[in-house]
Amino acid sequence: MAMTWIWSGMVVLSLIFGLLTGRLDAVADAAMEGASSAVELSVSMAGVLCLWSGVMEIMNVCGLSGGLARAFRPVLRRLMPLASRDEATLAALSANVSANLLGLGNAATPLGIQAARRMARGCGGTASDELCLLVVLNTASIQLLPATIASVRGASGAESPFDILPAVWLASALSVSVGILTAKCLAALGRWRR
Secondary structure: OHHHHHHHHHHHHHHHHHHHHOOHHHHHHHHHHHHHHHHHHHHHHHHHHHHHHHHHHHHHHHOHHHHHHHHHHHHHHHHOOOHHHOHHHHHHHHHHHHHHHOOOHHHHHHHHHHHHHHHHOOOOOOOOHHHHHHHHHHHOOOOOOOHHHHHHHHHOOOOOOOOOHHHHHHHHHHHHHHHHHHHHHHHHHHHHHO
């Protein structure tokens, strides 16, 4: 709701300043140009996202994504011992982490929501420490292949959209490490204060 007010305010202010400065035609031209470039970007990104969704489906069919999810289960069991008691929750968590690892945030979102719903059962409306950790892991996810970012870069005309891989790996590894450490410290502090 807040974003609606922000965007509406920006549009109204643009129209007012365009009217006051006598450049209302420039505001209209910029709006049309922005809408046109947004449609072009959306169409070009759709193709790349379809490609990576197809790759993810092939990985599902051949069992590679399941193997990747199984590889994360020992780590997730240590990070989230309560959630890992339920096999369906652990499966959703593992699939979510592996989809995020491949840079497929759109595919990871439904899996993360499924895991969060299962983890929220019995919480009484207050998020548990492990549910907060899931949000941190999804927000700061490690990505081996940043498919969405590469598709945006490719659509914007980058010659080699994946040349940012080392920076993405470093930034995502640091953000996940700091996020996990912070979540664990805050959870321990919360238990200590009780």
